[in-house]
Amino acid sequence: MSGSSRGPRDHTGIATGLRLVLAGASLGTGNRGVEALARAVIDSIGRDSADAALSVLDDGWGVRAAPAFGARSDLVGVRWSRRWHRPESWARIRLAQALGRADANPAAARFAAADAVLDLSGGDSFTDLYGPARLAAVSAPKRAAIRAGRPLVLLPQTYGPFTTSRGRTSAERIIRSSSVAFARDPWSHEQLLSLAGPDADHTRLRRGVDVAFGLEARRPTEGVAEQVEQWTSGLTAGVNVSGLLLDSAARTRFALAGDYLATMTQLVRGLLAAEAQVVFVPHVHSSGGVGESDMAAIRRIREQLSSRERSRTRVVPPDLDARELKWCISRLDWFVGSRMHSTIAALSTLTPAAAYAYSDKASGVFETCGMRSQVVDARQSAGGEAVDAILTSFNDREVIRADLAAAVPPVVEESRTQLRDLLTDVGRWRDSGGTAEPIV
Template sequence: MAPLRITLIMHSTRSDNLGVGALTVAEVDILRRLAAEAERTAQITIVDFKDARTPYVTGDDIRIVDLDRRFMTRPGGYLALARASDMVVDIGAGDSFADIYGSARLKKMFLLKALTHLAGTPLVLAPQTIGPFTGGWTTRAALASIRRSAVVATRDALSTQALRDMGFAGAAIEASDVALRLPYTPPAPRPEGAQLRVGLNVSGLLMAGGYAGGDKLGEGDYPDLIRRLIRHFTQELPGIELHLVPHVIVAGGRMQIEDDQRASAALAREFPDVVLAPAFASPSEAKSYIAGMDFFAGARMHACIAAFSSGVPVVPMAYSRKFAGLFGTLGYDHTVNCTGSSADAVFAAVTQGWDTRKTLARDLATALPRGLARLDVYEAALRALIARIPAR
């Protein structure tokens, strides 16, 4: 039987942001499994940005094609690839299918979608944040592409509502984040009486004040909040081992403002009692480490998803609606809104989360199966699409 030829766009095999990588690793794992169920081999081509990191998605069934202007525009480039594919899966880098990040990124996404439609190849919108779209032309262009897609999936109720507000009346799957299925190695049992472990993800971007500088956290600033949390867990609570856990790890000298590792290393020099996690080589390696924590908090959403999906009580420190959308849709209502709260309120939410971690664990045990069940619906839609693709 002929292989199933799948192309992934707006995924990444080598992003410094391990959250984007987690989406890709999990998506590939899902597609491999579904292809095997259909008794077909998968040939997966990932159209990827030219990042410096060594790819963490590998295998005989994986081909990586660099994304650049020439590949997108020449006839033998992306259009030819889309025509040769049985399906194209677009995850929008998780939250990029919106106009809040500027027009350059969105125009590139619109072009890839339009070429897929032109090729006549089924386009799958994998679970992602959709919107907000605030411009007239961006809303119209997004809606036109969504209406032509074979599968439309969101990862939260807010995105589903955004679809409806745009005027989309078609079938939409309200799934969850595919990174809930990211493979990882569970931690080995620890001896009785071992120190409890708290994981804290520190955003390098927020420590630097954001892209524009001077980003504020309610009535206080983010670096001060982080230092307060470090002092609390290392100086005021005995028997706790605090781990600083980066999730955006910049290779080389590029985009250092984003680098959680650099920011965490500086804090580790300032607070020698903390444990600095290693510079992870892959999303699964990061999740395996996070799974060994007894409690977690952080500003990178996929670091929080790694905790949540491995059973670790977590307080997500949200800086966009995607946090509350994802966790709130599953009934896990322990996200703290950092943009609308004072530093004292955020500090209290994190420290109270630690104090009530058994309650968080019970809520997680109910919410996680909801997320996995929602992904089952997405996978069923993929399974039905694969069944319709002839083994040519």
């Protein structure tokens, strides 16, 4: 991997034969937002560096071929596991690295050979907001890249909030040890600068955009597509209800201003009263539609509607993938969501959208498109006040659509060029000695 000569390039100028590891997002998840992040990066690598060897970390078992990503690509299982003897266990990976036996462990071997480790943190999980165990899991591949001495690239994501000094200190060390870090919105970029500290090389603390803006929509199977086209033949409002926010524990955890389910039910009734047909769009789905599944939230709202109201609602099949859901959302006249990547699917297809948000991340991403005014903060507003604000967005949908038509195309283009430019950087690092200096 080392050497000072300039390696081979393709017609784009990107170095050929790159060896890449993608962490912090996988396709084998019911979270379509995380899937959208992974798919957008995989598709970009396929377009711009088709002969790259790409290893995508997931929570599966063993190493599995992934020909859809490229001829030299695979899926590599890694996980926190009490089965510490399993090669997928982070304990075994750390041990192999500590003993200098990376070749004895599939994941450790891929970290050791990587020209760069690209990490997404699930888009918004580089925080201790979800607890120390979640932060440890999100940090594990980052630490593995640092231990291997390979360039760590933090792809566009949210940084923080960090509510504990331990969590913040851990994040600061990881960021300062990375080679490049992208924030996906202005707010996150400010957090990134603060975490990196004043002595950091700010040219490598970059303000980017969420990679899911560049995800291409895909028409579902004909039966589903025809059904959605029938549903959207008249005035149609799409609604994403988050299963994460349903119970009283969530209200306390996220400091919500009121009853989330009651607010969303009132909103659905308001949309129906405005003569719109409501199409529910689940964006996180678990087996059986339980737990934090959006299907559980949808069911509870529909149960509260009268039979007449319920007859004017539809539910997009929860098993569609991220690209197919994006196509469905693009057919709507207007959309509101609490899952942020459901709203990115709308914004990036020029579909007027609002967010009923539980964190600052939505405001930052909407600001990317000049749409911050279309975010209603669930921590500050609930009930009739929140519903009125969201319905104002619905009523202003044609004005919003015109504004999106001007603001969004450059954002979509940036989501793709930032990855293309990064691959050029990785090739340069490889050609100049196989690594890159840390930010600090």
